[in-house]
Amino acid sequence: MVQSDVDIDMSSTQKINSEGQNYESFQDEESSLTEQEVLDKKKLDKIYRKLDYRIIPALWCLYFLESFGSSAYGLTLTMNADQGHSLGQKLQLTAKDISTASALYYVGYIIFDVPMNLIMTRVSPQSWLARIIITVGLVYSFYHILTNNQGLFAVRFISGLVGAGTWPGMSYYISLWYPNERSTRRIGYYFTAAQISAAVAGLVSAGFQKIDGVRGYSGWQWMYLSYGVITIACGISLLWWLPDRPFKPEHEVESSNKLMYWYRKIFTSPFPLNDEERELHRKDLQSRYKLIKWGWKDVFMILTDLRIWPLIIMYFGVVGTGFGLAVFGSTIISVNNPSLTSIQVSLLYAPIWLFDLGGILILTPFADRNKKLRPYIFSFACGIIICGLFVTTFAKGKWSRYGGLLISGFGLGPTVPICMSWAAEIFGPRYGDVGTAVTAALVSGLGNLGSVTATYALYSGWPDDASRLYRDSNMMLVVMLGASIIAAAVCELIKNKVRQVK
Structure with missing residues (x-):
């Protein structure tokens, strides 16, 4: 794992939270650390690497399986289309x-x-994340019995309902175990699961198309059934795999309920650090729990904090583009090159997300080492996506247009991790625990209106655009990305202009 270059004096942060100073004061205090106040960097690096080995693979598997369903849905629209057995047909x-x-x-x-x-x-965050992925697997396992559009409408809405909170929940979970200057690359590490799952979905769907018709099931029905069973099994394993919290919350009272006692006894995984490491980790993170108690007034203050809205617009543009290409990437490939078979389309879909993975691994470490450059790195990545979309839309050759999708994939990778870690950096110092949780949920939740726009209003939702090879849909994504770049600039200008804590 890549090591962090910055350590925070948490006593300064705690003082800021307790005295109600603004975020500018937090930055000034952070830059004036004495040598005695700095925690042992080498020991901390070792601790966070140890946590990486335990936490990141679990979150990666969780997000891989949760994301696979979205990618699979897009692919089922073209699977075995030659035989008239796709989901749509x-x-x-x-x-x-x-x-x-x-x-x-x-x-x-x-x-x-x-x-x-x-x-x-x-x-318990560990139990809640496990609950999410278990219910996601359960719902997707029922996709194979769909027979009409009403059933599809219902099961798609329920899929979103049970999966809600996955991405902001993981961001919140990371904030419990890692300081902000170590968070972007960790978010990037497990965010690669979405890209890998999209690539694997393309390859797996090609394989399931080979068993189309076995026992009367189409290839996409076999894929959904297998995916649901595997996802449920992985969700149950997370109850032992993921550690719960680094420290017990202040508001938590020991329950006398015997059922809860045995649940915690059975499903509480061993703590990943020894006593010495645990104490050093506590000192590095102690301000994280300063505002663990929250009320609806705190939620209202976050909702009315103007800085949240540029972050939502940033997320709106990049996640809308990402999901638009995830759901309709195979459709774009097929329209640009009609001679391809459905299996060839699935295989060509996969490399887009391998390029996305490359963008994450290359750019997110820079965003952690240079926190002040986060908005510029974000905007640069958006610029790469825009270039790719122009190539996909206006290049002459069919393979050149496919190359544009690969360019867009590379730019997409680092945008979402940067957006989420920047939100935690801005809101965490002032609002504490509830700030991190609510901000992540608002940015993810309202930002997903971009996904609705890309999947409902564009591509298949715009039938006339198919004859234009989706030129106008692609250009609408460019407009959304332009809005994200402008929002990043606005957020950079106003990020330190906050109200005084009463």
Whole structure:
């Protein structure tokens, strides 16, 4: 794992939280650390590497499986289309049905992201994340029995509902175990799961198309059934795999309920650090729990903090573009090169997300080492996506257009991790625990309106655009990314202009 270059004096941070100083004061205090106040960097690096080995693979698997369902849904629209057995053909879906089903998935996310993440601050984060992925697997296992568009609408909305809180929940969980200057690359590490899952989905779907018709099931039905069973099994394993919290919350009272006692006894995984490491880790993170108690007034103050809205717009543009390409990437490839078979389309879909992975691994470490450059790195990545979309839209050769998708994939990778870690950096020092949780949920939840726009209003939701090879849909994504760049500039200008704590 890549090591961090910065350590924080948590006593200064705690003082800032308790005295109600603003974020500018926090930055001034952080830069004036004495040598005695700095924690042993080598020991801390070793501690966080040890936590990486335990936490990151678990979150990676969780996010891989949660993301696989979204990628698989897009692929099922073209799987075994030559035989008339794709999802759309079997359920006799219109273009409007497909876009509506896609949008309903994100509606579930948007409505329930904030409530789900607020619940997570009150319960065991480990158990809550396991609950999410178990229920996601359970719902997706029922996709194989769909017979009409009404069933698809219902199951897509429920999929979004049970999966709500996954991304902000993981961001919140990372904030419990890592300081902000170590968070972007960790978010980037498990964010690669989305890209790998998209690539694997393309390869796996090619394989499932080979068993189309076995026992009367289409290839996409076998894929959903297998995916659901594997996801449920992995979700149960997270109860022993993920550690819960680094410290016991101040508001938590030991329950006398025997059921809860045995649940915690059975499903509480061993703490990943020894006593000495645990104490050093506590000193490095002690201010994280300064504001663990929260009320609805805190939530209202975050909602009315103007700095949240540029972050939401940033997320809106990049996640809308990301999900637009994830759901309709195979459709774009197919339209640009009609001679390809459905299996070839699935195989060509995978490299887009390998390029996305490359963007994460190359750019997110710079964002952690240079926190002040986060908005500029974010905007640079958005510029790469825009270039890729122009190539995909206006290049002459069909393979040149495919190359544009690879360029866009590279730019997409670092944008979301930077957006989430920057939100925690801005809101964490002032609002503490609830600030991190609510901000992550608001940015993710409301920002997913971009996903609704890309999947409902564009591509399949815009039938006339197919004859233009989706030129106008691609350009609308460019406009959304332009808004994200402008929002990043606005957020950089106002990020330190906060109200005094009463």
